[in-house]
Amino acid sequence: MLLGMVGPWQIMLILGFGLGIILPIIALVDIVRNDFRGNNKIVWVLIVIFFNVFGSILYFALGKKQRIL
Template identity: 50%
Template sequence: MLLAFIPTLIALIDILKSRFNQNDKLVWIVVVLFFNLIGAIMYFTIGRKQKIKVELEK
């Protein structure tokens, strides 16, 4: 059971640290919380591509 919780926790941390368009962040948080392991897998396969890339200034 703890093994299923780890990907969910990692996905939530990644979602909270990242920037998304409009309400995408809230949608992904809800998906990961309600569907746990399946939601985390969905986020890692689909959601990470939706993140806004932030360019670092030099």
Template identity: 45%
Template sequence: MEGMIWQLIVPLVVLQLILIIVALIDLRRVDATNGPKWLWVLIIIFGNLAGPILYFIVGRKV
């Protein structure tokens, strides 16, 4: 039972870390965002899995 829990948690943690890193790199490269960049950094880091996804949907100016 304990092994099955790790098989579920580890991929989610890895996905979350990858999304955070990619979102922070993208945030650093773009010039304009919807809102201040410092706020997006906090949302990306502390928003768990939803933070980076929100940044890519709402935070980027097209």
């Protein structure tokens, strides 16, 4: 019965908070588990911590190419 009381705005709010928490955690785990050249690892960690979702999206778009395989 409680699910019937949840509207579309509440669902979008829950998904937004979930995305804002889960995406940076996934990005930080990926950064810590991989090697980067120079100080790139520290820079990416700081970007993800200070810019959360935007920093995570930047990392997945640009930072994954900077990893050392």
